[in-house]
Amino acid sequence: MTVSSNRSIAIIGVGSTMSRSLALWLASVGWNIALVSRSVNSLSKIADEVKAAQTNADAKVIYRTADAGNPDSLTSTLDWCAQQFCGKLDVLNYNAACVAPSHITKVTPEELNLDLQVSAVGTLVAGQWFTRNANTDNIPKGEWPLFLVTGGTLDREPQISCSSLSAAKAASQTISRLFAQTLPQEARVVVGMPLIRARIVDPETGGYTEGYHPDTIIQTVFKPFFEDREKLQGGVDN
Numbered sequence: 381m382t383v384s385s386n387r388s389i390a391i392i393g394v395g396s397t398m399s400r401s402l403a404l405w406l407a408s409v410g411w412n413i414a415l416v417s418r419s420v421n422s423l424s425k426i427a428d429e430v431k432a433a434q435t436n437a438d439a440k441v442i443y444r445t446a447d448a449g450n451p452d453s454l455t456s457t458l459d460w461c462a463q464q465f466c467g468k469l470d471v472l473n474y475n476a477a478c479v480a481p482s483h484i485t486k487v488t489p490e491e492l493n494l495d496l497q498v499s500a501v502g503t504l505v506a507g508q509w510f511t512r513n514a515n516t517d518n519i520p521k522g523e524w525p526l527f528l529v530t531g532g533t534l535d536r537e538p539q540i541s542c543s544s545l546s547a548a549k550a551a552s553q554t555i556s557r558l559f560a561q562t563l564p565q566e567a568r569v570v571v572g573m574p575l576i577r578a579r580i581v582d583p584e585t586g587g588y589t590e591g592y593h594p595d596t597i598i599q600t601v602f603k604p605f606f607e608d609r610e611k612l613q614g615g616v617d618n
């Protein structure tokens with residue numbers, strides 16, 4: 381199944397792996413795309429690549445820096461994204477995380493607090509914002525807005541080498557599951573949690589883990605959520 385063209389997404393936490401591949405794929409199917417992270421140089425480079433992949437001359441690719449761990453910064457940036465795209469978004473992908481090593485005996489309270497802000501508080505703020513700004517116009521046709529939160533297995537299988545991120549991911553995945561329980565009924569938004577089950581980059585070789593090339597992950601793990609959101613009645617699969 382192909383997904384509809386001419387829809388709008390904001391991706392919060394854009395880097396060189398899955399988020400870049402997601403933007404490239406959606407550009408190829410004609411979406412408006414807003415890219416958000418903290419580094420303007422990285423955003424500018426990825427935005428140029430995404431523009432080059434566009435198939436719809438009328439579609440927009442925009443970007444803006446924001447700290448997703450800061451609720452005011454995240455909210456004002458999401459407001460700006462929506463304004464650029466006629467006031468509403470079809471999909472919001474929350475992808476930001478500090479993917480960095482930390483050991484439970486050495487991680488500082490400040491480091492844990494930062495991870496909680498970016499992973500958990502950011503997910504909370506983004507999900508609540510989307511309940512007010514999701515495009516629900518196409519629901520009568522079976523197409524629902526989607527809040528998509530990128531996850532992995534650290535919440536269920538915490539790793540000593542990524543102690544702080546494991547704890548923060550446990551919180552963010554719980555927030556996502558709570559949203560999944562309530563947003564379809566309360567806000568007419570469906571929640572997707574694409575789960576990446578291995579490290580994308582193999583720490584020993586520095587290359588992609590077999591089967592985990594970002595483009596492959598987008599087609600096999602992310603794309604089904606975009607297909608499913610277009611064939612829903614009442615927020616559940618037909």
Ligand SMILES: NC(=O)c1ccc[n+]([C@@H]2O[C@H](COP(=O)([O-])OP(=O)(O)OC[C@H]3O[C@@H](n4cnc5c(N)ncnc54)[C@H](OP(=O)(O)O)[C@@H]3O)[C@@H](O)[C@H]2O)c1
Nearest residue numbers: 393394395396397399417418419447448477532576579580
């Ligand atoms: N990589 C893996 O192996 C793996 C495995 C399982 C799950 N995941 C999950 O997948 C998601 C994406 O991870 P990824 O490594 O593949 O990264 P990615 O999609 O390449 O990019 C994520 C980007 O988020 C941005 N970011 C970090 N903190 C931010 C903040 N406070 N505000 C705004 N943007 C911020 C960073 O860019 P700036 O530094 O420029 O802001 C980073 O490049 C994460 O949620 C991660 O937990 C990753």
